[in-house]
Amino acid sequence: MSSTLPAPAPTPTRRLRMPSFGVQVLIGLVLGVALGMLARSMGPDGVDAAGAVDPNWLTLTLTTIGSTFVTLLKAVVPALVFLAIVASIANLRDVAGAARLAWKTLAWFAGTALVAVSIGITLGLVLQPGSRTSVPADAAAAPESSGSWLDFLNGLVPANVLGLQASAGDDGSVALSFNVLQILVLAIAVGIATLKVGEAAEPFMVVVRSALAVVQKVLWWIILLAPIATVGLLGKAVATYGWDALGSLGVFTGAIYAGLLLVLLVVYPVLLRVNGLSVRQFFSGAWPAISLAFVSRSSVGTMPVTESVTERNLGVPRAYSSFAVPLGATTKMDGCASIYPAISAIFVAQFFGVDLAITDYLLIVVVSVIGSAATAGVTGATVMLTLTLSTLGLPLEGVGLLLAIDPILDMGRTAVNVTGQALVPTLVAKREGILDQQVYDAPRSGGWVRDDALEATPQAATASTGPSLEPLARV
Numbered sequence: 001m002s003s004t005l006p007a008p009a010p011t012p013t014r015r016l017r018m019p020s021f022g023v024q025v026l027i028g029l030v031l032g033v034a035l036g037m038l039a040r041s042m043g044p045d046g047v048d049a050a051g052a053v054d055p056n057w058l059t060l061t062l063t064t065i066g067s068t069f070v071t072l073l074k075a076v077v078p079a080l081v082f083l084a085i086v087a088s089i090a091n092l093r094d095v096a097g098a099a100r101l102a103w104k105t106l107a108w109f110a111g112t113a114l115v116a117v118s119i120g121i122t123l124g125l126v127l128q129p130g131s132r133t134s135v136p137a138d139a140a141a142a143p144e145s146s147g148s149w150l151d152f153l154n155g156l157v158p159a160n161v162l163g164l165q166a167s168a169g170d171d172g173s174v175a176l177s178f179n180v181l182q183i184l185v186l187a188i189a190v191g192i193a194t195l196k197v198g199e200a201a202e203p204f205m206v207v208v209r210s211a212l213a214v215v216q217k218v219l220w221w222i223i224l225l226a227p228i229a230t231v232g233l234l235g236k237a238v239a240t241y242g243w244d245a246l247g248s249l250g251v252f253t254g255a256i257y258a259g260l261l262l263v264l265l266v267v268y269p270v271l272l273r274v275n276g277l278s279v280r281q282f283f284s285g286a287w288p289a290i291s292l293a294f295v296s297r298s299s300v301g302t303m304p305v306t307e308s309v310t311e312r313n314l315g316v317p318r319a320y321s322s323f324a325v326p327l328g329a330t331t332k333m334d335g336c337a338s339i340y341p342a343i344s345a346i347f348v349a350q351f352f353g354v355d356l357a358i359t360d361y362l363l364i365v366v367v368s369v370i371g372s373a374a375t376a377g378v379t380g381a382t383v384m385l386t387l388t389l390s391t392l393g394l395p396l397e398g399v400g401l402l403l404a405i406d407p408i409l410d411m412g413r414t415a416v417n418v419t420g421q422a423l424v425p426t427l428v429a430k431r432e433g434i435l436d437q438q439v440y441d442a443p444r445s446g447g448w449v450r451d452d453a454l455e456a457t458p459q460a461a462t463a464s465t466g467p468s469l470e471p472l473a474r475v
Contacts, residue, residue, distance in 0.1 A: 025295055028230030035062060035231060036238025059239045065232025072222045073301040076215055081300060081330065082187045083212040084307075088323035089191025090205050101428060105324050108424045109332045110369050115267055116334040117368035120259050120342030121361055129252035129343065130350025184330050216304045223292065223305065230295045237407040249405055252347050259339040260412045268423055275430050277440065284444040285313030286422045293418035297410045302418050303329040310422050313444070315436030316429045324428070328421035333384070335413030335420075338368045341388040348389060348398030360392050367391050 019027070039058040055063065092098035194201045269279040283290075289306040296302060307325040310316045316324075342364050349356050367388050389396055429435040 024227035025230055025291055028227040028295070029234060032062075032231040032234030033238055036235035039235065039239035055239075059236065062232045062235035062239060066229055066236050067232075069222070069225055069229030069232065069296070070298070072225070073219075073296065073298050076219050076222065077300050078183055079211070079215050080219060080303065081183050081326070082190075083208055083215060084303065084322070084326040085184060085187035086191045086194065086208050087205070087212050088326050089188065090194045090201075090208070091319045091322050093195055097432070101320055101432065102323070104428050104432070105327070105424060108428060109328065112267070112271075112420055112424065113332075113334055113338045113369045114365065116259070116263050116338035117342045117365050119262050119267070120339040120368075121346065121364060123255045123259050123262075124343045124346030127251055127255045127258075128350060129249075129255050130347040130352075132251040133249055133347075133351065219301070219304055223296075223301075226292060226295050233295070233297070233407070249402070252343070252402070253405060253409065255343050255347075256340060256409050257412055259343060260335055260416045263334055263339065264416050264419060268419060271423070271427060275427055277426070277430060281440055281444075282314065282423070282426065285309055285440070286419060289418050289422060290415050294411045294415040297407070297414045299329045299333070299414055299417045299421065302414075306418055306422055310425055313439070313442075314422065314426045315439030316425045317434050317436070320429060320434065321425050324425035325421055328424060329418075332421050332424065333413075333417045335416035336410075337384045339416070340409065340413055341368060341385050344385050344398075344402060345388050345392060345394060348394050348401070349392075351398060351401065352395055354394060356392070363391055364388060 018024070035058065039056060039062060042056045042058060044054055044056060092102070194205060268282075272279050272282055286306075286309050289302055289309050292305050293299065293302045299306075303326060306329065307321055310321045310325055311318050345364055346356070348354075349360075367384075385399060385402075386396055389398060426435065426440075
């Protein structure tokens with residue numbers, strides 16, 4: 001009698017699992033510093049006929065990688081801002097007390113900016129960064145473009161329906177650029193008009209929401225490149241500026257990051273505690289947006305991630321967060337518009353030996369609280385800095401002293417900006433009793449996971465205003 005032995009069970013194959021998105025970004029940071037130091041040690045390839053330094057192949061490669069990522073972000077920003085603002089304002093019809101929420105959001109924006117600029121002024125006076133620097137005076141140079149209140153007011157008026165601007169080059173070429181502030185004003189007008197029109201505007205809103213879902217999907221593909229972009233952006237900064245510029249402006253750099261850390265790790269936690277919210281839960285929930293902001297140096301480019309974590313991790317209702325987060329991404333800048341211009345203005349005044357009166361410090365506060373919308377854009381805070389210097393009558397050449405380390409500072413500034421943009425909707429929702437406390441208190445685990453629900457259900461794509469990612473979920 002024969003018996004047949006059962007076939008052995010197949011050995012399960014183990015798939016190679018990619019590290020989480022956050023780990024990928026950290027790897028990119030390490031590689032960026034290492035490759036940047038290597039590129040700097042290689043030295044330039046030479047000097048051209050005009051006296052400009054030719055970067056070596058590694059520096060050029062890192063520069064190309066980083067600039068390509070920023071260019072991709074810029075390509076989707078106009079459509080993203082317009083569609084997100086229009087959709088968010090239209091969503092307010094579903095929120096009880098929408099006008100009250102809007103005013104409270106703006107009040108919290110201004111209040112936290114006031115605290116941040118006060119910290120910046122205090123650090124500038126205590127640390128005296130302009131008097132304790134080894135940067136040479138010949139490094140002073142006025143920027144090619146600057147901000148003024150007249151330019152700011154003129155910038156509020158859209159030049160055309162797309163918010164585009166054209167400029168002619170010396171070679172006859174025409175370059176197109178966009179003004180995020182103009183797009184913001186135009187989107188607010190269209191959004192309010194949509195509310196006034198009512199039901200007749202619903203077909204238009206179906207198109208807007210569908211287009212927004214598509215744009216956010218494209219932006220998510222771009223965001224997936226962030227770890228690679230981190231290598232290029234950080235590597236280029238290290239290769240170009242090294243540690244020499246950072247050392248000559250060491251006190252100034254320390255003052256900026258001290259201010260950023262005070263706001264991030266003291267002011268924000270105190271506000272959370274006062275309102276009965278867990279500090280750990282907030283930062284663990286908002287971390288995907290904070291880390292991406294640090295890498296990309298773009299509040300607007302991070303906006304879909306900020307909105308996602310605000311809704312899915314922090315429990316803010318979508319109808320409210322889809323209004324507050326896009327508005328904050330273009331106007332709420334505690335890092336770029338409060339701490340940085342305050343300390344920088346004091347640095348420039350001390351460097352050039354200009355005494356500031358109490359009225360000058362009050363002007364810094366007013367400019368920071370009211371003029372933060374002037375920083376609307378993808379990266380950088382030069383416009384806000386020049387606006388502050390011109391208001392105080394300080395030499396614009398002081399901007400040239402600080403440009404060498406701006407990318408290093410901009411990472412921290414943008415991370416604080418985005419943290420504040422997630423914090424304010426959370427606090428307002430808590431105080432108004434509309435925060436989902438169970439979502440806020442839910443355990444956090446894992447990294448970032450793609451969410452393909454929009455691709456699977458067209459109805460969801462039409463109705464959704466949230467980005468296509470699922471942060472902090474475990475596979």
